[in-house]
Amino acid sequence: MKSGFLLSLFIIPFTLFAQTKITIIDKTNQEPIPGAIIKIQGQNNQISDANGIVELMIQNPIILQISHISYETITLQVEPEKEFMISLSPILNPLGEVLVVGFESERPLIHQAGAISKVFESDLYRFNENSILSAFNTKPGIRIEQRALASYRISIRGSSLRSPFGVRNVKVYWNDIPFTSPDGTTALNILDLSNIQNTEIIKGPAGSIYGAGNGGVISFESRKRVEENYLSSDVGFGDFGLFRYRIGIDQKIGNGGINVSYVDQKSDGYREHNAVDRKVFQLALHTNPSEKQSLSAQILYSDLNYQIPGALTQVQVEEDRTQARPGSVAQNSSIAQKTLFGTLSHEISLSQKWKNITALYVSTTDFENPFILDYKKETSYSYGGRTKFTYDDQWGKYPVRIIAGAEYQYGNTLAQNFGNRQGVADTIRFSDDLVTTQAFLFQQFEIDWTEKLLMTVGFSENFARYDINRLIDAGPAEPSSNTKNFNPVFIPRLALVYKVNNWSGIHGSISSGFSPPTIAEVRTNEGSINLDLEAERGINYELGYRSKFGIFNFDFTAFYFKLNETITSYTNDQGVVLFRNAGATDQKGIEFSIDYALYRNQLSAIQEIKLNHAFTGHYFYFSDYESGGNDYSGNQLTGVAPNSLVNLLDIRSKLGIYLNVTHQYVDQIPLNDSNTVYQDAYNLIGGRMGWRETLGGKWDLEIYGGVDNLLDEEYSLGNDLNAFANRFYQPAPGRNFYGGLKFGFRY
Structure with missing residues (x-):
């Protein structure tokens, strides 16, 4: 009887947990993604193997965050004793999958009526990390100039004509809050790259919803x-x-x-x-x-x-x-x-x-x-x-x-x-x-x-x-x-x-x-x-x-x-x-x-x-x-x-x-x-x-x-x-x- 009791003590902890298998694949070509990070609150992170597979021992439904340097991060709930096939979208997304909030309406870029460029965080870190200049200058219609190391001039479709120095004729927001001063100038140079994750740029007049400014937003x-x-x-x-x-x-x-x-x-x-x-x-x-x-x-x-x-x-x-x-x-x-x-x-x-x-x-x-x-x-x-x-x-x-x-x-x-x-x-x-x-x-x-x-x-x-x-x-x-x-x-x-x-x-x-x-x-x-x-x-x-x-x-x-x-x-x-x-x-x-x-x-x-x-x-x-x-x-x-x-x-x-x-x-x-x-x-x-x-x-x-x-x-x-x-x-x-x-x- 004692041996049966000891055996039950040994078995019970493992029956409380069930195996959940997750396979992570590339959404565009269905190939496995090795090296994806699976983050679980309160537990150590897991990493997908060469076949894109992670096996978890969990007792209850949990929330996971799955990320990879070349893919968009996703968050989802998984349950015990089930298998999941998770598709990650490459950072180079089809335009229909890139969401933008231009003109205060969150839609896929392909459904937006306007010239909008998106600067992802990954774009910023392709260059020397001392300024935003290089990343922004890769987008069509946009040009940042620099008269001194922290003196920027932004031209969206030629809007720098009236800006001998500083940022003018362009409306800037930071976390949906007006960052352009009431006098129409913007101290863009006070921001560091670490204060920016993603950026949207509307080219041309957007005054119908963002007020004054012919250059853009x-x-x-x-x-x-x-x-x-x-x-x-x-x-x-x-x-x-x-x-x-x-x-x-x-x-x-x-x-x-x-x-x-x-x-x-x-x-x-x-x-x-x-x-x-x-x-x-x-x-x-x-x-x-x-x-x-x-x-x-x-x-x-x-x-x-x-x-x-x-x-x-x-x-x-x-x-x-x-x-x-x-x-x-x-x-x-x-x-x-x-x-x-x-x-x-x-x-x-x-x-x-x-x-x-x-x-x-x-x-x-x-x-x-x-x-x-x-x-x-x-x-x-x-x-x-x-x-x-x-x-x-x-x-x-x-x-x-x-x-x-x-x-x-x-x-x-x-x-x-x-x-x-x-x-x-x-x-x-x-x-x-x-x-x-x-x-x-x-x-x-x-x-x-x-x-x-x-x-x-x-x-x-x-x-x-x-x-x-x-x-x-x-x-x-x-x-x-x-x-x-x-x-x-x-x-x-x-x-x-x-x-x-x-x-x-x-x-x-x-x-x-x-x-x-x-x-x-x-x-x-x-x-x-x-x-x-x-x-x-x-x-x-x-x-x-x-x-x-x-x-x-x-x-x-x-x-x-x-x-x-x-x-x-x-x-x-x-x-x-x-x-x-x-x-x-x-x-x-x-x-x-x-x-x-x-x-x-x-x-x-x-x-x-x-x-x-x-x-x-x-x-x-x-x-x-x-x-x-x-x-x-x-x-x-x-x-x-x-x-x-x-x-x-x-x-x-x-x-x-x-x-x-x-x-x-x-x-x-x-x-x-x-x-x-x-x-x-x-x-x-x-x-x-x-x-x-x-x-x-x-x-x-x-x-x-x-x-x-x-x-x-x-x-x-x-x-x-x-x-x-x-x-x-x-x-x-x-x-x-x-x-x-x-x-x-x-x-």
Whole structure:
């Protein structure tokens, strides 16, 4: 009897658990996927074998997360004593499987009526991890330039024409929260790659649902969920004194979690007086108060300091490309910027048909900018938010979706301009109290007329006001109060999508655009206040086709954008950048990309070879532009390359070794309105090679190294347009190398 009792004690624990077999395969070719990680809450991770199989001993239904470096992560529930066949979609997905939220409507990309590009997290890590520049420049119609190491200028379909520095005419969101300031500028340089997971870019006017801005919309998304307890860190280094390190912690708490990350990046820069020092801290809290609600709060703090070497003439470039503009060092031309950005987001399902998302933010910034000609100090704060209601229903046989909401932003800045005496603020020249207010209401109606035809009608009503109260004026003018009102502007959009079949679709749209000048364009650095500067208005016609043919994904868009009251920049005799309305422009263009997996076999030594090609043809001209007695009508639009081409090659092996190669061709770029000076065409080739592996289900390791500008091309990235004294050029680095090490630990 005793022996029977002991035997039962031995058997019972094993009968409590049952074997569950999971086979993981590639969705496109049905081949097994070895090395997939199966994460089980409270247990050690498991890894699929050479046949893609994992066997689990479980007692009750459990939630698994299955991930692989080359595939989309999925989460599902499995039960004891069953077999499961799980298909993972490669990161290179058919367009019909890529979900985007452009125009506030989550649909497969093939069903979206608009030119939308998606930048995945994997795209960011094909390059040196010191900025987003390289990854974004692989997308058709998009170009990021860099005048200094942390001074970005974004051009979406030529929208940088009016941006001598900074990001303007492009609306930016971070986790569905307005990241563009109420004054129309965006401090994109305060973000690190670690603050971004995925990005969507809408090209062209999207004012019907995102308000002011003719260039387009960039929507960044950081991690919104904590899947596991994870500690990670990485260190990167490179030429010109580049050193970057990061540490991050993900900690699950109840049904939510917390993310914390800190990044410190430094570089001496390629040129004299070109150093950068950036520290970024992010804290994010995520929770689900109920099954119908989610709540997120984030704090982002950035401490940024960077030097500005300034633009050079052609003669100076030929003498020494690395020199700074004369006077930049002596006057300590630079920017010091400390920003605190706090957000709160709430999502709730009000019923089966109604849902609401509301996001609020508050931000403060201390900004100092000694420049050759003056010394600027600004202290500012802003707050605002965005709310959106979504209603999904069936009207008879027609599925419909109604979206309605509002966005409001308020900003207050104390802006002071001083003389600059060898890098130290001298006598005050003028001081202004600047108040900016922007708001808009938006509505959108979507209806599926048939299984193949989707129509979208949207519009917004926009309000903008600048109050410029001059407190001190050391010049002959008396202090005064100035107000610039932009009358309520109605921005409509009509779009259609025709689903040819499950693998292809045609889309077309007509949309209006509205872009008021930023307050930095109305109130300039030499003290003038240009209340005559009018908002740009335009209308965009667009036709596109997306499809999948076998292994090929194809995305083509043609557009025509007619812009009136175009704002352009010019430089006066003192070197101060000023702005004016320059009549009209005609902007015709084509953009297309094609990507394909040339080879994919998870069991072979070389598991995958992927290729991507992206072409941009922007044929933009001044249609009606006279200035200073000169007629520039018919000239190319300043600062826009007519043609550019990007080619990408990605190779991944079974041993964890990978290779990424990038080629970029940029056509010659006119640098002044008269088209007498051009930036020469250039070719850039770069590559990154590394080893990436998961060990024991707990450790993630990666070692990598790379090269930029392999051909050692001499080019300028971030030219000054219509520059006084022919100072057009901001020379970019020649051939340079970088490398790094990453590790992660699940606990």
